[in-house]
Amino acid sequence: xxxxxxxxxxxxxxxxxxxxxxxxxxxxxxxxxxxxxxxxxxxxxxxxxxxxxxxxxxxxxxxxxxxxxxxxxxxxxxxxxxxxxxxxxxxxxxxxxxxxxxxxxxxxxxxxxxxxxxxxxxxxxxxxxxxxxxxxxxxxxxxxxxxxxxxxxxxxxxxxxxxxxxxxxxxxxxxxxxxxxxxxxxxxxxxxxxxxxxxxxxxxxxxxxxxxxxxxxxxxxxxxxxxxxxxxxxxxxxxxxxxx
Numbered sequence: 471x472x473x474x475x476x477x478x479x480x481x482x483x484x485x486x487x488x489x490x491x492x493x494x495x496x497x498x499x500x501x502x503x504x505x506x507x508x509x510x511x512x513x514x515x516x517x518x519x520x521x522x523x524x525x526x527x528x529x530x531x532x533x534x535x536x537x538x539x540x541x542x543x544x545x546x547x548x549x550x551x552x553x554x555x556x557x558x559x560x561x562x563x564x565x566x567x568x569x570x571x572x573x574x575x576x577x578x579x580x581x582x583x584x585x586x587x588x589x590x591x592x593x594x595x596x597x598x599x600x601x602x603x604x605x606x607x608x609x610x611x612x613x614x615x616x617x618x619x620x621x622x623x624x625x626x627x628x629x630x631x632x633x634x635x636x637x638x639x640x641x642x643x644x645x646x647x648x649x650x651x652x653x654x655x656x657x658x659x660x661x662x663x664x665x666x667x668x669x670x671x672x673x674x675x676x677x678x679x680x681x682x683x684x685x686x687x688x689x690x691x692x693x694x695x696x697x698x699x700x701x702x703x704x705x706x707x708x709x710x711x712x713x714x
Contacts, residue, residue, distance in 0.1 A: 533557035565591035626658035636697030
């Protein structure tokens, strides 16, 4: 379900931002009703950082999905390694440009949002560095765990879109500022917590813990399924329709 959702997210990023960015029609970014801090006239470096951040999101989404395919790891290890390097570099660059947009360009909606983005960026930088260090030490078990943690926090924007879209469906289109701030932190901390539960349960001999982890994964998948479908419908009707 994560892969399906990320294909939808990749479609949204490429379809909305791809043509306008490559053609130089940067003002078209602001037609996106979900956008914060898009094109600003006269802000060359800020616009460049935003364009880089968006395109890096596409690289992270596509590259991260490839890293999850076990057949690639088993039969095309060189592809897995080079794609992994690209994914980690893109995640680091996206974290840095995200910090630039928040603290230099000032695109954060509030102090809470700025803190959330900063914490997210810090976790990306730490986890990516630890994943890289582990593979250099040939500690593949540790590398896999840190790479999975990097995947979770690097896809915070994806989980945010899916999470609050599902919430709006369940609450008939209502989303308070407080709820959105909760989702800003939960978008990367909650997937990270689910991953930690999964890793701990997998290495445990406790059947109760494994059943708990399975139940959490099942509930998370059901919630994500709703969010993916709702996000796809919203994007096709309201976001892409804004530039068609």
